[in-house]
Each structure stands twice: as C-alpha cells, then as structure tokens.
Amino acid sequence: METIELAAAHTDVSLWALFMQAGFIVKLVMIGLLGASVWTWAIVIDKYINYGRARRQFDQFEQVFWSGQSLEELYRSLSERPTGGLAAMFVAAMREWKKSFERGARSPIGLQMRIDRAMDVTLARESEQLEARLSSLATIGSAAPFVGLFGTVVGIMTSFQAIAGSKSTNLAVVAPGIAEALLATAIGLVAAIPAVIAYNKFSGDAGKLTARMEGFADEFSAILSRQIDEKLQPRAAAQ
Amino acid sequence: MNDLLKRSLVASAVLHALLLGWALVKLGAPEDFDMANSESLPVEFVPITDITQIQQGDKEAPVKEKAAPVPTKRPDTVQNAENVGDNDVDLKSAPKPIEKPSKTEAAAAPKQTEKPVPTPDEKSNDVKEVAKEETDVADPTPKPEPKPEEAKPVEKPAEKPPEEAKPEEPKPEEQAMPENVPVPAPKPKVEKPKQPEKKPEETKTAEAKAESKASDKKKAETKQDKAKSQATQKSDFNADEIADLLNKTDSQGGGAKRSSGEKAFGGKKTTGGEKLSQSELDGLRGQITDKWTYTAGLEGAEEVVIEVRFSLDESGNVVGDIEATATGGPPSTQQALLSAAKRAIRKATPFQGLPPEKYDTWKDVIASFTVADLGG
The missing domain is CATH 1.20.5 (Single alpha-helices involved in coiled-coils or other helix-helix interfaces)
Known part of the structure; x- marks a missing residue:
C-alpha cells in the first residue's frame, strides 16, 4: 500500500518565516504588540530604578531629619536641590514657613493652612510622578491579549479563505496559516503578562511611597504647628 | 526623569x-514530526461470513482454528491451481490416497472393473421408479432379468461381436440393458428407421444409450467398450463429484494446488455465502420445539441437555435414525426427554424454511436442547 505524502513541500515554519508569511494586518498587530512589549519593559526598568532610588532617598532624608539636626540647617542644605519626595515636601513647607514668618504672620491658623497646602501640592506632584505611566502598563496588560487575539482571528480568517481557494483541507496546507495567526496571540500574551505583573507590583510600591510621604506630611505638619505656637505665642503675649 | x-x-x-x-x-523551526516509523497498515473490511463459512479442509480431521486440507507431498507448485492435491493437472476431484498421480488429463483408458451383480439391481430399480408409469403401459414386462437374455441373442446375429468380447458382455449388458427395457431388440438392428422415433429412449436416462447407439453405427467392439466404460463409471456415480465423470482419467491425484500444514476440519472446498443464518437455525430449532410436548414435573429436568443428530434430505425429511444423547439429570428423566425429542423431530418433519441452495450446511443437523428451550 502506498503511503500518502502528507506534506507536499516542506514549508518553513521558523518564527521569521511565520512573520514574513503573515498578512498586512497581522504584521501590523505583531509590530504594534512588539512595540508595546518594548514600552512595557522600558517602563518596568524606569520604575524599578525610580522606586529604588526614591526609597533610598526617603530613608536617607528620614535619617537626617530625625537626627536632631536643626530644621533651618537642613533647609539650607536641601533648598538648592531637594532630592526625593520627602525632601521636596520638607523644602516646600519650610519655604512657606519662612515666607510667612519673615513677613510677620498674623494668624497661626492661616500659616498652618498654607503650609499644609504647600505640602499637599508637593505630595500630589510627587505621587503623580511616581505613578506616571503605570496606567499605560495597565492598558497594555489588559488590551494586548485582545489585540493579539484580533491578529489571530484575522490570520485564521485569511487562512480559511486561502483553504477555500485551494480546495484542500490537508493539514499541511492549513497548519502554517494557523501557526502564523497564533503567533500574534503569543506576542500579545508575551507583552501583556509582564505588563500586568509589573503594574500590580509598581502600583503597590507607588501606594506605599505615597503613604510614606503622607505620613511624613502629617508628622511635619504637626511639628511645624508646634513651632508656630511656640514662636507666635510669645509675640502675642508681648503684645 | x-x-x-x-x-x-x-x-x-x-x-x-x-x-x-x-x-x-x-x-527557529520546530523539528518536524518523525513520520518514518509510522508504517501505514492496509485495513480491509471483511464481512464476518467470509470467516464463518465453510473453509477448505478435511472432512475427517479434527476441528482446528483454521481449516486446512490434507497436506500434499510434492513441493513444486502449479500456477492457478484451485484444488488441493499432488497432481500435475488441476482436477476437481478430491485426492485419493491409492494410486500415483496421473500425468495427463484425458489420455488414460478407463479401468475395466467387474461389477458385482447386486449393483445393477439397485440401479435398475432406481431408474424404473422414475420411468415406470410412462413405460408400463407400453411395456408390460418390467423385469430386467429376462431382457438381457432376449437382447443377447438378438445382438449376436445382428452385429456379430468377436468372441473375446463375449465373456465380458453379460455384465455391461446387465447394467446397460435394463435401461433399454421398452426397446429390447429392434434398436441395434434397425438403426436408420429408429432414429426418427426416438421416443422410448428419451423417456429413459438415455445419454449412455445415445452414445452407445452412435458407436453402434461403426463397430460392435467399440460399442461394447463404451457401454462397459459407461457402466463402470455409473457404478460409482456420485452427484457431488459429477465433474469426475467428464474426466476420463482416474482422479486419485486430486488437484494440483499444494497444501502444507496439518489437516484440519473443513469442507471439500471453500464456499461463499452458504452458512445458515441465525434466524434460519432458530427456525429449525423452533419447528422442533413447537412439536415437543413437554411433560412437566419430571425430576431434575432442568439439568438435562439433549443433543440430537440427524440427517435431512433436500425436502427436509429425516433420513436414517435420529441419534439423541442426554447428559445431566436422572436417567429416567433423560429417557423420557430423549423419546420426547425423537417424537418431536418426527412430528416436525418435513422441516420448512430451509434454503435449498444451502443444503450442504443443513443436511446434517446437530442441535442441543434444554428444558428452558421448551418453555418448561
């Protein structure tokens, strides 16, 4: 009995060949997903370095802050170039304090409010910076599989159209088209999985850093409030 | 940043x-699936009857899984041979163990075997039974014995056979002449007037006659030989092996298809489509059990298994004795059931609904019954 030749001609099924055989839309999808993957990893690297650095700066600042060094001196050393969110908040608060106090603030309550405002603004800016581009990670993580699936569906669709044209249901004819189409989903998943993991990790990290800044803001606000009372009370008593 | x-x-x-x-x-490219070791198997769908039907084998040999004829001794093969045997020529007859195989298909002269007297009597009786009613009116003398005596004197003056043929004559005449019953004397004598009125001959089984008559025209000697050979051939006439009659050589050697391996039970040749279907078999059993009057209350009747063996002729009548054996149960119950079984078979004959074309498969019936089959 004669064995039926399954594959008429050996088709190249390497990744590059699959990519090159793909149709225009599928190619576009694949390139887009590859770009998304590159972007995801760029953000991951950026955030990883950024958050590590921010954590180190926070530690450093807290160490200095609680070392008993006078606030005036600390402000003078940091005012030129504040490093990190905590330092930035400290500088913003001290600047507001100095401005109000030097001009001779009438109301301690008004001063307190202004300092809090200044720190809030800085906190918002800092946390925004921390969380910047995390949303794109979330977008890639949720959308990339769908984009990949879209590429696959289009690829399989064209595959079936080709099968209908060739009038052969031989698996060897069908297989390359489907493999090529599935490549799109694979790339989509490759982009999406790290994006989702990174998003979860970095949003958690950002939340922790923001909480730390908020805690510092409250603490520093309390310290400054006490200072305000101490400095304004004698003045009021003298009057 | x-x-x-x-x-x-x-x-x-x-x-x-x-x-x-x-x-x-x-x-890169993943390795191709290795298809080299996966050999494609040719699959054929064979109806189950191809296997269950009669396979070529030996009728006397014990039953084995695969039917096989008696192994042949000669190793050389003859192309396109269909019949098993050691012969050079592919004869249809079954191999007989006596003589050596013949070299040619049709050259050898037939053996002149002297037939004992009783055989012709049976023959003539058989023939007469068929022909009697038509011939009795014309011919009041049905006895074969007087006729040869009458025929002999007539033939001798007419054709004058040589003396050597004489001693051999009586026997062929006795066999051949009984068929001549209505026309004893005139036939050999007056041939030309006879030919138009062939009626009496045609009423008989007259092939041998026609041939012998044709030869009569030429020589008496050839006629005697022919008659004799016809006679000897007829004496071991077997309807199943009618092809042997056409072949003038002896058929000891059988066919030319070689067979190896041990002989095993099977038919003379492989046949197709000749097995009784299950419904036909059930029908046969049903006809027996229908006529079986079962007497309830026999002790231990449930344990008795009755096996009956009998032969049928082509019209469904029992030929010969019904052999019945019983196993299990008390002997008295066995006896009662055995006789009941035989009665039932006698009553059920002739069996209906057996396909005549499959006669070979139901001419010998073996069936076993239990009380449960009888609805008892």
Missing part, C-alpha cells in the same frame, strides 16, 4: 532585540 525613561526605553529595546535574535536563531 525623562532622561531615565529614555535610557530605559533604549535598554528595553536592546533587550527585546537580543531576545528576538536569540529566539530566531535558537528556536
């Missing part, structure tokens, strides 16, 4: 390029 992002973007792009490069080089 932006600076850092740009740098990480570059780093990410480089990372991807490296990974892709590695993947393109290392992953």
